[in-house]
Amino acid sequence: MRFVDRTNETDAARVKRRDRFSVRLLHVLRSDRLGQAALVFLVLIVLAALLGPLVIGDAATHANLGKRFVTPFDPQQGAAYVLGSDALGRSFLARLLVAARTTVVIAVLAVVASALIGSLIGTVVGYLGGRVDSYVMRIADVMQAFPSLLLALIILYTVGPGLVPLIFVLAVARMEVYVRVARAETLAVRERLFVTAARALGAGPIRIVLTQIAPVIAPSLVGLATLEFALVILSESALSFLGLGVQQPDITWGGLIAEGRNYLRDAWWVALLPGLAITLTAVAVNVMADVVRRTTQSD
Amino acid sequence: MTAFIMQRARHGALSIVGIVILVFVLARLTGSPARLYLPEDATADAVAQFNVQHGFDQPLIVQLLSFIKGTLQLDFGESLLYGEPALNVVLSRYPATLYLAFVSMLIASTLGILVGALAAARKETFADKICRVLSLGALSIPDFWVGIMGIALFAVYLGVLPTSGAAGPEYWVLPLVTLALRPIGIMAQIVRTSMVGALEADYVRVAKGKGVGERAIVFKHALRNAAIPVITVAGVLMAGVVNGALVVETVFGWPGIGNLMVAAIHGRDFAIIQAVVLVTGTAIIILNFGIDLAYSWLNPRIRVSG
Numbered sequence: 160m161r162f163v164d165r166t167n168e169t170d171a172a173r174v175k176r177r178d179r180f181s182v183r184l185l186h187v188l189r190s191d192r193l194g195q196a197a198l199v200f201l202v203l204i205v206l207a208a209l210l211g212p213l214v215i216g217d218a219a220t221h222a223n224l225g226k227r228f229v230t231p232f233d234p235q236q237g238a239a240y241v242l243g244s245d246a247l248g249r250s251f252l253a254r255l256l257v258a259a260r261t262t263v264v265i266a267v268l269a270v271v272a273s274a275l276i277g278s279l280i281g282t283v284v285g286y287l288g289g290r291v292d293s294y295v296m297r298i299a300d301v302m303q304a305f306p307s308l309l310l311a312l313i314i315l316y317t318v319g320p321g322l323v324p325l326i327f328v329l330a331v332a333r334m335e336v337y338v339r340v341a342r343a344e345t346l347a348v349r350e351r352l353f354v355t356a357a358r359a360l361g362a363g364p365i366r367i368v369l370t371q372i373a374p375v376i377a378p379s380l381v382g383l384a385t386l387e388f389a390l391v392i393l394s395e396s397a398l399s400f401l402g403l404g405v406q407q408p409d410i411t412w413g414g415l416i417a418e419g420r421n422y423l424r425d426a427w428w429v430a431l432l433p434g435l436a437i438t439l440t441a442v443a444v445n446v447m448a449d450v451v452r453r454t455t456q457s458d
Numbered sequence: 459m460t461a462f463i464m465q466r467a468r469h470g471a472l473s474i475v476g477i478v479i480l481v482f483v484l485a486r487l488t489g490s491p492a493r494l495y496l497p498e499d500a501t502a503d504a505v506a507q508f509n510v511q512h513g514f515d516q517p518l519i520v521q522l523l524s525f526i527k528g529t530l531q532l533d534f535g536e537s538l539l540y541g542e543p544a545l546n547v548v549l550s551r552y553p554a555t556l557y558l559a560f561v562s563m564l565i566a567s568t569l570g571i572l573v574g575a576l577a578a579a580r581k582e583t584f585a586d587k588i589c590r591v592l593s594l595g596a597l598s599i600p601d602f603w604v605g606i607m608g609i610a611l612f613a614v615y616l617g618v619l620p621t622s623g624a625a626g627p628e629y630w631v632l633p634l635v636t637l638a639l640r641p642i643g644i645m646a647q648i649v650r651t652s653m654v655g656a657l658e659a660d661y662v663r664v665a666k667g668k669g670v671g672e673r674a675i676v677f678k679h680a681l682r683n684a685a686i687p688v689i690t691v692a693g694v695l696m697a698g699v700v701n702g703a704l705v706v707e708t709v710f711g712w713p714g715i716g717n718l719m720v721a722a723i724h725g726r727d728f729a730i731i732q733a734v735v736l737v738t739g740t741a742i743i744i745l746n747f748g749i750d751l752a753y754s755w756l757n758p759r760i761r762v763s764g
Contacts, residue, residue: 298476300473301743304742304746305477305739305742306700306701306742307697309700309704312723312731313735316723316728393598397601401705401708416600416602419606423606423614424614427610431610434599434607437603441597441598441599442595445598446594
């Protein structure tokens, strides 16, 4: 970006460029060491989750009973066993990478689904108001008061565990938050002059919500979604730990912890490392959420 | 004031009806509820007989009405695992969870308020930064993993604490730490934010001008006014404590409803699951009603806007 020739840039174009979300985000990041570290860590996790399984081949499923519970950082065992092995002698590094992919994919899909649907509902009821609005908010109240894990457990019990039901319950359990925030933001924007102008020019409700309101309230929803991402990773790991998440042969970090729980005496790393991965990812996401929040508040 | 209380009571009652209907819909989603109530290897004859006996062959609306009637009479069905009314089993397990939840909330709010208030008073210093990193960590760490690591370190390797169960005080240490960690983090961050605002208020400047000591300013003047957002969070945190209890009780074999719920899921005991969901949901809605009352009593302005 630094090498772009901007000598002929007009003032209007410059203001527009500086106003872009990504540019302001970079500006906030420049002076924030913790934020930079968090971003680098998250990029590494996503790259490892996407590319890792291609590099390691079938190491994650290749059992070798001669190499049960190899201790991590043992130089004689080679690169595949740098993080030790599990009860079946599978490379634990490979297991962690495969689990990272499942964990990240589940969290991303759940967050995107609940953010999109929840924000849409919140914006529409906020704009329309009236009876629909109060019914939807009553439902949101019930969902807020109700323990999300309890809701997830009963749904997964009746529908049965699996990848799709898991994403579904994670998305539904937190949708209420987006509805609430999108509605509150819409109420604040609804009476502003540009919305009235659009209405006077004959724009219908759908057009106004999509072209006038959505762009204004989007930044705070993006901030919220980043914050929720950490929470979804934690909820997913808890559900997988309880045995209601994805089923074998699929595995997530939470599922690895549940496995490791049986071998605490023989192999501490099987339970320790995936928990460390969850914690670091959640911390990094929370730090990034803070960066996003400061970016959106700086205008 | 009365109008506000009535409105909140009506919302609460509606929410309880909502939860009852939700449980009914979920139970009927899978087709015949006989599949949920009976063991997995039940014969077709047993299923048919069960359906007739409990009226599951009736039209849905009749089933809904009789379900609501049963719920009003506090009849949640018979537990498959324990062979007695599900409500009795659930109520006998509740005290253990409530003790644990109460003590851990007490620890969490004391520590959270203390840490948050001090961080706000020492804003932008090294101590404040440490507090922020620690509370961020407490928020981000999976609670069940803390529990397992605690067992590995203190019970398996060092052998100073028991692995699971509930008897003497030593059985309380690990579950309490595990359950309190996340609320401490949330509380500390919220108290810090609202205290930073309160410490910049005019009345604090006046108190400073009068020569009031720093401790009195932080803990008497500012903290009292910063308490309102903390009370609103308390309701959300209660739901969080039930979430925490589900996993923490499983990890430590604590004889409360979390443990019961997970056992019921693995033992396919739907009557218990239904009773836990209805009792917990109702309790939390009543609790939130209480919080609304406390909130409106502390902050008269919100009564007007409702």
